[in-house]
Amino acid sequence: MTRRRSRRRTPTPSTLLGLGLLWLAGTIAVSGCAAPPQDDPSYLRIAITTSPRDLDPRIGADEASQRLHQIIFSPLLELDARLRVVPGLAERWEMPDPTTYIVHLRRGVRFHDGSLLTADDVVFTFGSFLKASFVSVRKGAYRPLAAVEAIDPHTVRFRLKEPFGSFPIQLVMGIVQRGAKNVSTQPVGTGPYRFVRAIADDRVVLRRFDDYYKGPAKNPGLVLKVIPDDTMRGLELRKGTIDVNVNDLSPDIIHELERLGEVRVTTSPGIDYAYVGLNLRDPLLSDVRVRQALAYAVDRRAIVEHLRRGLATPAIGLPSRRPGGERSRARPSCRSVARSLGRSRWSFAALLSRRCGARRRRCARRRCRSDRAVRRACRCAGSRAPRGGGPARRRPRPRGTPRRRCRLPGSDPRR
Numbered sequence: 001m002t003r004r005r006s007r008r009r010t011p012t013p014s015t016l017l018g019l020g021l022l023w024l025a026g027t028i029a030v031s032g033c034a035a036p037p038q039d040d041p042s043y044l045r046i047a048i049t050t051s052p053r054d055l056d057p058r059i060g061a062d063e064a065s066q067r068l069h070q071i072i073f074s075p076l077l078e079l080d081a082r083l084r085v086v087p088g089l090a091e092r093w094e095m096p097d098p099t100t101y102i103v104h105l106r107r108g109v110r111f112h113d114g115s116l117l118t119a120d121d122v123v124f125t126f127g128s129f130l131k132a133s134f135v136s137v138r139k140g141a142y143r144p145l146a147a148v149e150a151i152d153p154h155t156v157r158f159r160l161k162e163p164f165g166s167f168p169i170q171l172v173m174g175i176v177q178r179g180a181k182n183v184s185t186q187p188v189g190t191g192p193y194r195f196v197r198a199i200a201d202d203r204v205v206l207r208r209f210d211d212y213y214k215g216p217a218k219n220p221g222l223v224l225k226v227i228p229d230d231t232m233r234g235l236e237l238r239k240g241t242i243d244v245n246v247n248d249l250s251p252d253i254i255h256e257l258e259r260l261g262e263v264r265v266t267t268s269p270g271i272d273y274a275y276v277g278l279n280l281r282d283p284l285l286s287d288v289r290v291r292q293a294l295a296y297a298v299d300r301r302a303i304v305e306h307l308r309r310g311l312a313t314p315a316i317g318l319p320s321r322r323p324g325g326e327r328s329r330a331r332p333s334c335r336s337v338a339r340s341l342g343r344s345r346w347s348f349a350a351l352l353s354r355r356c357g358a359r360r361r362r363c364a365r366r367r368c369r370s371d372r373a374v375r376r377a378c379r380c381a382g383s384r385a386p387r388g389g390g391p392a393r394r395r396p397r398p399r400g401t402p403r404r405r406c407r408l409p410g411s412d413p414r415r
Contacts (some may be wrong), residue, residue, distance in 0.1 A: 039205060043221040045242045047233045051200050051226050056183040057174035058128055059136045068204065071222070073174025073189035074213070076103065076122060083271070085168045089117065089175055089190065089213075098163035099146075103171070105154045109213045111177050112194040119150035124178040126158070126171075141170050192217045201226050238262055251309035273315050 048067070054060035057069040078088035087093070093103040109117040128134045129142040144164040149157050160167060177188050187195050190213065193206035204224040210216045225242060227233045234253040236242045238260075247270075249257075257263045278285045278294075285291060300314040 039203075039223045040221060042219070043205070043223045044219045044244060045223045045225060047227045047236060047242045047245045047248060048204075048224045049226070049228055049233075049248055051198070051202075052204065054184045055187040055195070055198075056176065058125065058134075058138060058176065059184065061137050068206075068224070069174050070191070071193045071206065072187050072191045072195055073176070074109070074191050075172045075174055076125075077168055077171040079169075079172060085172065088172075089122075090171075093168070099160040101158040101160075101167065101171075102151070103156045103158070105156070106213060107154060109190055110211045111190050112188050112209055113177075114211075115177065117175065117190055118153045118178075119156045120153075121175050121178045122156045123148050123150050124180075125173065125176045128176075145170075193222055196221075251307070251311050254311070255309045267311065275315070 048064055050062070050064050052060060052065040052068050053062045054065050055068055055072065057073050060066065060069065075088045076090050077085050077093070080086045089106055089109060090103045091106045093101055095101055103122070105117065105119060105122070111117065126142070126145070126148045129136065129139050130145065130147070144160045144162060144167060145158065146161045147159040149159075151157050158167070158171075174189055174191070176183055180188060185198075192209055192212045192214070194209045196205040196207050198204040203226060205221065206224070207221045208217045208219065225236075227236060227242070230248070230250055230253065233242070233245055234249055234257060237245050237249075238257060254265060258265045276294075276298075278291060280286050304310065304312045304314060
C-alpha cells in the first residue's frame with residue numbers, strides 16, 4: 001500500500017514582503033521553497049536556539065527577541081556591568097519631586113532610516129502602555145505611570161500616580177519611532193545594527209548601522225542562525241559554520257570543546273541561579289528540621305564540580321555573586337542561628353560547627369565576641385570545636401564550682 005504525498009507550495013519571503021501580508025502566530029518570517037539569499041561571508045555568524053517571536057521591544061518577552069532588541073534598539077536608560085541604571089539615549093535625568101522624573105535626551109541620535117530621535121518618540125514608546133487597546137505582558141510594570149509628556153524636543157516628563165523608587169529601571173527599554181508600523185516584523189531602531197531580513201526557524205540577518213551614536217560596530221553585520229539542538233550547536237561551532245555561541249551550550253559540551261582546544265571559551269560572572277523550591281504547606285516539609293536535612297544532603301560542591309564543570313558557584317543568597325566578581329556579604333548572624341536552633345540540646349558552639357562547618361566557625365566566633373546578645377550564650381556553652389570539625393567538646397568544670405544553667409537567646413527558659 002502506498003501513500004500519496006501532497007506537496008504544498010509556500011510563497012517566498014520576498015513575495016510576502018511585496019504583498020505586505022502580516023505574519024501571524026508571533027512568527028517573524030515564512031520560509032519558502034526557493035533558496036534563501038546568500039549572506040555576506042564577512043558577517044559574524046551567531047547561533048541562537050529559537051526564532052524571535054516579536055521584534056517590538058514593548059511586546060517581545062522571549063529570550064531570542066530580547067537579544068535582538070538589545071542590538072536593534074537603544075534603551076532610554078541602560079544597565080552597566082554592575083546592574084546600575086545609567087544613561088543610555090538619555091543624557092541625564094532628574095527627580096524634582098517623588099512622583100516626577102524629567103529625562104533629557106542626547107542630541108543628534110538617528111534612527112536607521114535617518115530621522116532624528118526626539119521626545120515624541122519617547123512619548124510614543126511609553127505612552128503605548130497607557131492605552132487600553134495596547135496588549136503587552138509588560139504593561140503591569142507601568143501601572144504606577146500616570147502620564148508621559150514632551151516638554152520640548154529633547155526633554156520628557158514622566159508623572160507617577162505615587163512614589164515608586166525603582167521606576168528608573170522601567171525606562172530600560174528600546175525606543176520605538178513615533179507612528180512606526182509593523183515593528184514586530186520590520187523594526188527600525190537606533191541600535192548598532194539595522195534589520196535586513198528574517199526567515200522563520202532559519203536565520204535573522206542584521207547589517208551594521210554606521211551612524212550609531214556610540215560609533216559603528218567593528219564587524220559589517222550579523223547572521224543569527226537558528227540551531228535548536230544543543231549538540232548540533234556544538235558541532236557547528238567546532239566545524240566553523242558558526243563563529244560565536246553565547247550561553248547556549250551545556251557544560252559538558254563546553255568542557256569537551258575546551259579540552260580539544262579548537263575554540264576559545266570566555267567566561268564572566270553572571271546572575272543566573274538555580275534553586276529547589278519547597279512547599280511549606282506540606283506537613284513534612286513544614287518542619288524546619290526536614291528542610292535542613294534536605295539542605296545538608298545536597299552536595300553543592302559536587303554539582304558545581306561535576307555537573308556544571310566549574311561554571312557555577314554555590315549560592316549563599318539571591319544573587320550569590322554581585323556582577324563584576326564581588327561576592328555577596330549576606331551571611332547569617334550568630335543571633336539568627338541561635339534563635340533558630342536555640343531549642344536544641346547542643347551547645348551553641350557545637351551548633352555552629354555542625355551548621356557552618358570549619359570554614360565559617362572562625363567568623364562565627366568573631367561575631368560572638370561582637371554580638372552582646374549571643375556573647376553570654378557562647379560563654380555559658382563553654383565548648384569549643386576541634387580542628388577536624390564535628391561536635392564540640394565540653395570544657396571540664398573545676399571541682400567545687402557550682403553548675404550554671406544558661407540558655408541561648410530565643411530558647412525555652414524552662415529547659
